[in-house]
Amino acid sequence: MTDAPMPASNEPAHDPEVMELAQKIFGLARHGDTDTIAAYVDAGVPVNLTNDSGDSLIMLAAYHGHADAVRALLDRGADPGKPNDRGQVPIAGAVFKGEDEVVRVLLAAGADPRAGEPSAVETARMFEKKELLELFGESA
Template structure:
């Protein structure tokens, strides 16, 4: 088929339909940065205004996963209270809890356990990650210790 024979898009059909607007893409990048930087009030306001609590980056990392991995326990709690899934796995099968265990983020681990995160979710699981790094103490969470939860 020659270039001349290539059919035109349907009349009235935008060939870019289905592609996100650049402004939307830029906003998503800003939201991911807010999660990494722990900008709790600002990110919570965007979610309250309609941004998806489980927005994912191209690797499947949610806002909560990024906040957890970067040690922002308060933000993890706020996102969970706004509907973010504490056990949502990224494209590599990793859970937010396993990421927090890997990074040694004690407060985030405590927060996630208090929010009901499953230590057996993902590959490797948070429990396996804790065993690999000799940090099984991190999974002695608030339910087992009777300790406080973030915002609870």
């Protein structure tokens, strides 16, 4: 018998090693380490994994302007329209950050520029991004 404290739960999500790995993978998405992210997803990490704010891997990669990582996640089945806990979607985050290539990749993958709060359309209007509004089929 050991005197080690029992974990609050025996679910994998509460395992400190699992939590550390998840944080590492979210960091890879933020930094655009495409090959490593792809390898983890190929090895079984859920492609739509979210952090404690509901940000998915594709949200983090999109927001930080990593078009290749976004493509790799989409190729593996990532949901291009998955909102975070604040109702924000990846395409709107990419518009907000001025990541036009990511916007185009997400749009081509079926992301809805009218989804989310604020939507990509609303964000493009706010920042007077006429070329993106035209891409979304909206008037400036």
